[in-house]
Amino acid sequence: MTGYKDEQGEIRYEIDVYYVSKSNLGVGQRVGDFNDFSFLAVEHFEDFISQVEELSLTPEELDRIKEKREKEIDASLTKLNNDIYQNEKGLGENDRVYLVAAAIIATIGIPGKVAPLEKSDLKSSNERGWRDGDILVRKIESFLEEKALPKEKKEMILRTLSNTLLTENINKVHSGETQLKRVFTKIVDDLGIYYKIGLTTDFTGKLFNEMYSWLGFTQDKLNDVVLTPSYVATLLAKLARVNKDSYVWDFATGSAGLLVAAMNEMLIDAKNSIDSPQELREKEAQIKAEQLLGLELLSNVYMLAILNMILMGDGSSNILNKDSLTDFDGKYGFGKTDHKFPADAFILNPPYSANGNGMNFVERALNMMEKGYAAIIIQNSAGSGKAREINRRILQNNTLLASIKMPLDLFIGKSSVQTNIYVFKVGEPHEKDETVKFIDFSNDGYTRTNRKKASNNLKDTGNARGRYAELVNLVRFGKKKLNIFSEKEYYEGTINPKNGADWNQSAPIDTKPTLDDFKKTVSDYLAWEVSNLLKRQNKEDDTLGK
Template sequence: MAVKTQSVEPNVADLGNGWLKAHKLDYKLEQESLNTAIDKALDDYYSKNGGVGGNRPDAKLLLQDDRNAFFPIIIEYKGYKDKLVALDTNGVVDNRKSKNEPNFKNINAYAVNGAVHYANALLHHTSYTDVIAIGMTGHKDESGHLQYEIGVYYVSKSNLGAGQRVGDYTDFSFLAKPHFSAFIDKVRSLQLSPEEMERLKNQREQEIEAHLVRLNNHIYQNEKGLGENDRVYLVAASIIATLGVPGKVDPLEKSDLKSSNERGNRDGDIMVRKIRAFLNEKNIPQEKNDLILRTLENTLTAENINKVAHGETQLKRIFSNIVDDLGIYYKIGLTTDFTGKLFNEMYGWLGFSQDKLNDVVLTPSYIAVLLARLARVNMNSYVWDFATGSAGLLVAAMNEMLIDAKQKITSPEELAHKEARIKAEQLLGLELLPSVYMLAILNMILMGDGSANILNKDSLTDFDGKYGYKKDDHQPGRFPADAFILNPPYSAAGNGMNFVKKAMNMMNKGYAAIIIQGSAGSGKATTINRSILQRHTLLASIKMPIDLFIGKSSVQTYIYVFKVNEPHQRDEMVKFIDFSHDGYTRTNRKKASNNLKDTDNAKARYDELVALVRFGCSKLYLFSETSYFENTIDPHNGADWNQTIPSDPRPTLMDLQKTVGDYLAWEVSCLLQQRIEVPPGK
């Protein structure tokens, strides 16, 4: 019978804590309090076994560098050989299973994995955005001497909570006051490659979807008396209330909701006050401020949701679930269409007819990025969307603009000014439906507060082309749009081409990229299309995969790309591209960890598509020649926008050779058959 190896964790802890003591560091052991925010975060976060609370790191500190920034330090000890860290195949701390569920086995067994788990509790439930997670383990060799190893990881908003290894260390002296600032300088210099960041972002997005499904399931099944709009407003209100404004508005905590019956101090009243304080600090126009508050207040102050039962209101219960399930995802600053995912999940529960459903399905984030690139968005663009939904297209455009700015501007101060200008002045969206409008506002607030010019207006009848709000203008002027992106409601005139006509006719220059039901280009919008071509040029027509909106809609979509304010000439060559095979495989399995998989070089195919639209056939590489051709359209037709490559009826030499070969094979077969049928000797 094998003898079980004895853990030497007490020895490891004694050594590590001895170093902390020697450097006169004010550390706290697992049962001791560090500060209220950190203690509460560890109690509120799910434990290493999957329950609630009970997160007790072996040691913890709060250190300050020479810039007066605070860094929580979390230390976890283990006492076995090879139990320092478990990494996945990409070299990332392996705290998630393939279906994006917590990997409690690794979190429990490995020192670094446990420390990173605790660090994520702080990202989720506190205002700290940068945490140092340290794991240390050891064993005794044949001579009885303690052998140990240390893992030091940086867990932050910037790496989406996944953690980055900082370097090799043989003791904890890097935490000592003389060395800590130099250590933090090294931490700040860490960079994830674009590929690593994209992989982590995709993983986090899959986690978001799983959490949104779980949250919506819970609210739908357990919280009665709430309409679909109420659910949307509750999520929006809860997230806004917990964002806070550093140094000015504290984030709303679960403990702030007292479930009191006192008028003016009910849970809903408290949330309304917190949201009002947040919006006031954002300096958005009073009219818009009032609209947001009025919309949310109707749900937050309703009698039933504030009724105390068993010591708790329904509002507090829902707020707690939202914060616990989603908190980390909007606090770590994901550059993704967060509320777009939320919107699609919540509206998936509604009993829309198929036609109505088509009008509320939002654009997948990778298609939103494609539209922004096809519209040639850069850091100096002015981008608008006339049916903005949850603002997913504007989020994608904003991210493209910010990326371009970071690549071109080397002065940190100039870059900060440019980023603020992009968010405040270079984006404009219009959305008519109040519940969807609230999601658009929330999305742009989460993405850095580009919400100023999201307008609750009918873009066809109630929009004059002016800014909703511009800080340096008392009377805001016209929005100088030069990039237009759109996924219109297909039930509108011409499948939504009326939005395209209105927007482009208000632009002086630039490009437009729209995704729309294919019938808009083959007969459903003939009159509108002819009118569009009188003023604008169709550059490209792209046939998209039929399953692009799988599970939401099954319509065939096309992307049309235009050059604005340049009439379409009869001899203008239009690029017709069949993008039915885009490299992605899509499924619609509710329990699947990922319903979108890159199975055939999808990223490179999307890059090539953008290059083809801009530069033509010289960029053909992955695409087959049958997927791309150029031809003219009749500007007076309006129904010839979905052309396919024509087949040549003339026979080729190969055709002739095949025909002759087939004929000869047939003749030989007939001769052999006759020989078999003639009896021997006849």
């Protein structure tokens, strides 16, 4: 820290924090921007140390660690699923999901407030009030109490989990142990390390993909429940221009993957733009409590969303178990229940079996917004006729900014539908001369496989990071950001706002011949003529020779 007194006697100062160590060869790495010393306070010090520790790892090293962890997580989740399915009788699909949720909540703990539940804390007792289920429920209740969840939300979670945790069969003692303790032990042994290390890997995405499969939705003939890959969820958040001050909602939340991605973008922006740790902490709390809202109708999937948000930082306050089309009035579900949620960013992966492939969800949400941006991923037939009438109505008060054709194998192993991302500016009618950016993102730089024994089913084989970053820039700033993409992949055109079925366009093919085309044609023709003459000459020579 250095400073001085100005002419008025006011102290002017600057603070810079550097990390100097053998690991960085004494060069010194700048830790971050700070305008006071609150980062040294007890409540912020662990975060500061974590920030320092991250400096010693390069992106390449972090990528290697992440890839290693993901392989381990895949193996552990598969092992856990097979073990419970084959060896634990009497547990339905929902029971398995709720047991995992309960075990994780009970063993996360809150430093200095709620001690994590240990395997040894479950005594497999028959004593009423001290059964393993009773102990788990009390620990979960303590955790939720300290998280300051709204009363109705806390009661709903406890009621849902208790229906599984307090059943008689799961608490019966056989050979000195209850089924509940046995399953709890398996969950902690197989998964505990991953959700206790800070969730820096894509643990929750993999966990919820696995638990979705437990619920049996993957066999649903409608293919309605398909999780959005985490990198696509992040793309949607960026396309919707999410920042620390955004108010983001999702009308078909699923396991809250899109909201988690949006929350991460908001927290990153806050961290990059707020220098005071105290102010940053307050902003992070506001983001999680007030700036995210999700709606999910299916109760078992809703529980996954709650757990996901709790694991990723507890932005679950306004995850609502409601039908967004018929049972939602646009207001906060908890806390400020008399206030309208001031949404200015909308992200969505709707159920494609819904009206207009799910465009009815888009219309509903945009009609409740006054400004902002929206990014949705949807079956592309929604833009070529399946949702014609809905699309016309949407364009009466919203502008289509971009139509992005996504890779056909994006949801490989789950669904094979062709999808597009549509990006809107909210609150401005679409004019017929409005420029729309049509982008063919069929080649997103990733190679995907669906091999169960593959070490990694998603590989960056074509500068995927660069292509995703350029895609966001193209949508926002236009052709001047064209670098990696070819001109065949990027096209600026127009749509008829009264059509509703012309949203999927591609760059027109130029059929006008150039001088080079003419020269090549003439050259090819002359070569063909010469070849024929030579063949005829050879035949005549052969005839004369005979």
